[in-house]
Amino acid sequence: MSEFAFELELCAALEARREGILARQLGGSVASPGSRILDVVYIEPGPEFDRRTTITADSIPDAALEADVGTGRARYWKDCFDCHPKRARRAVERAVEIGFFESERRNGREYVRQVARYPDWYGKLVGIENKPDLGRPGDLEAQLRLDASLALVDEAVLATESYVTRAHLNRIPEAVGVWRVHRDETAPTGGDTGPVDDAIEIEVIRDPAPLPNMTAGIEPLEYHPGRTDIAVVSPERKARARRRLAERAYGKGWRTYEFPACAACAPLERDGATLPHCRWADRVVDASSECGPACPGYEPVEEPTIRVDLEAERDERTAWVADPAGKRRRQSGLDRFS
Numbered sequence: 132m133s134e135f136a137f138e139l140e141l142c143a144a145l146e147a148r149r150e151g152i153l154a155r156q157l158g159g160s161v162a163s164p165g166s167r168i169l170d171v172v173y174i175e176p177g178p179e180f181d182r183r184t185t186i187t188a189d190s191i192p193d194a195a196l197e198a199d200v201g202t203g204r205a206r207y208w209k210d211c212f213d214c215h216p217k218r219a220r221r222a223v224e225r226a227v228e229i230g231f232f233e234s235e236r237r238n239g240r241e242y243v244r245q246v247a248r249y250p251d252w253y254g255k256l257v258g259i260e261n262k263p264d265l266g267r268p269g270d271l272e273a274q275l276r277l278d279a280s281l282a283l284v285d286e287a288v289l290a291t292e293s294y295v296t297r298a299h300l301n302r303i304p305e306a307v308g309v310w311r312v313h314r315d316e317t318a319p320t321g322g323d324t325g326p327v328d329d330a331i332e333i334e335v336i337r338d339p340a341p342l343p344n345m346t347a348g349i350e351p352l353e354y355h356p357g358r359t360d361i362a363v364v365s366p367e368r369k370a371r372a373r374r375r376l377a378e379r380a381y382g383k384g385w386r387t388y389e390f391p392a393c394a395a396c397a398p399l400e401r402d403g404a405t406l407p408h409c410r411w412a413d414r415v416v417d418a419s420s421e422c423g424p425a426c427p428g429y430e431p432v433e434e435p436t437i438r439v440d441l442e443a444e445r446d447e448r449t450a451w452v453a454d455p456a457g458k459r460r461r462q463s464g465l466d467r468f469s
């Protein structure tokens with residue numbers, strides 16, 4: 132099974148079984164941004180999760196959260212930021228656009244304030260590394276070593292379809308949990324076959340141990356024979372990176388795939404989620420990298436035949452709110468003056 136298909140089916144199953152936020156493909160390193168991408172991130176809801184859902188459906192930019200913009204008196208935007216003016220300007224525009232800041236003009240200057248206090252909305256962060264086939268591990272060991280020593284997430288888990296041996300367990304850090312994913316081989320997979328729930332079962336081979344997210348983390352940067360270059364990431368920097376990760380997960384979610392404009396693609400309904408299944412390849416496909424004229428099975432159609440609103444599906448299936456009432460109120464208030 133492809134890692135892509137495995138990842139989507141696992142996300143669908145986790146979403147059906149857990150409260151909170153699931154997202155795919157997010158940066159999991161701090162000192163060297165982009166060098167570690169977490170396959171799946173699960174965000175457990177914190178005490179004020181519901182308040183977060185009322186602010187905006189999108190990710191709130193980090194620079195806007197760092198800025199000295201409060202909920203009380205509006206302040207001149209340039210006085211609130213301690214970063215490059217271009218970054219500050221982008222953050223203001225985005226924060227206003229998504230409804231986190233309100234802005235007003237006085238004497239030709241723009242003043243901003245937050246529409247609401249930023250809530251304590253996320254609890255535990257869990258990073259899940261998908262490796263359906265442990266016979267093709269790639270960089271698995273190095274990736275999991277980074278997750279365990281940096282401890283940006285509170286727990287790290289390896290998810291696989293392979294039989295997990297003692298040798299496999301010995302090669303990965305002790306703190307990393309291991310799930311074996313069993314698929315119901317009798318579940319229909321041909322697309323248009325109707326919804327299937329509980330098509331996969333998650334067997335916990337080893338529970339993850341809590342990672343020390345409040346202390347400094349060690350991020351391996353480069354491996355050389357006999358030595359590893361590292362960066363020490365302070366607790367403050369880590370806390371900020373955790374908030375950024377949680378925000379990105381909130382805005383992005385895991386339904387970031389597309390349905391191809393190809394007659395061979397049909398919907399596969401798994402645990403309430405609609406996935407792109409290809410009849411020709413007989414599996415879930417990643418339209419952005421696999422579909423198009425170069426594919427031998429490609430049957431072009433004007434538009435994708437699957438017309439599912441993935442945002443609406445996320446809204447319906449999870450606690451994430453696509454169109455928060457607060458934002459709607461603010462927008463209709465603005466409309467009165469336009």
Ligand code: SF4
Pocket residue numbers: 391393394395396408409410411412416418421422423426427428429430
């Ligand atoms: S382009 Fe190829 S892989 Fe994609 S849906 Fe069509 S037949 Fe399947």
